[in-house]
Amino acid sequence: MSRRDELAANLEAVEERIGAACSAAGRSRDEITLVVVTKTYPASDVDLLAELGVTDIGENRHPEAEDKWAEVTHPVRRHFVGGLQTNKAGAVARYADIVQSVDRLKLARSLSRGAETADRELGCLVQVDFGTDASGRSGAAPADVDALADEIASLSNLRLDGVMTVAPLGVDPRPVFDQLAALAAALRSGHPGAVVVSAGMSDDFESAVEAGATHLRVGRSILGERPPLG
C-alpha cells in the first residue's frame, strides 16, 4: 500500500469514528475541526494529508515544527500544541497560526512580542491542567485561567481563541473534558470570541466529542504508532 493510501484509509476510519461520536451526541460534524498531529512524521505526510482534505496540522516541538512546515507546500492551518519555553516563543510566533499551549503570563507576553515583531496575528488557547495527574503536566491551574485569558486578550497581536487540555493517561477522561467545557462556557461570557475547546486525542476523542469539544488533536490513529522518543 502506498503511504497515500495508508493515510487515506486511516483518515477514513477516524472520520467514521468522529461521525459516529457526533451522531451519538446529536452534534454536526461541521462543528468539529480535526487537527492532525504529525510530530515525528515528515513534511511529505503533511502534504499528502492536505491533498486528502486535512486543513489543520499540529506539531509539539520547536524546531521540528519550523523545519517541517518550511517544507510543506500546501496551505494548512498550523497549530503548535506542545510545551513551549519562553525563549522559543519568538520563533514559534513567526510560523504558527495558533498556539494551543499558552499556560503562563510570561509565555503570553513573549508570544505577543514575537508576533508584533513578525507583524502577524497569533491565535492562542489557554492550556488548562486539571491536576488529575501526578506526573506534572503543563497547563494553567483552572483558578488562573481568567487572568491569563484577560492578559492574552489585551496583548497586541494575540487573539484569544479558547481553551485546550490534555487528559490524564489511564483514567476516564470524560470528567476532565466536562470540566474544560464548563470552564470554556464561563470564559465565553467575557470573551465571546473564545469558542475553541481543544480536547481529545487518538484514544479518547469520542469522549471529547460527547463533552462538546470543537477541536480534536489526532496523531497515531492517522499517521501510525510513533517510535519511542530517545
Ligand SMILES: *Cc1c(COP(=O)(O)O)cnc(C)c1O
Ligand atoms: C502528540 C499529541 C497529540 C496526538 O496524540 P495521539 O495520541 O498521537 O493521537 C495531541 N495533543 C498533543 C498536545 C500532543 O502532543
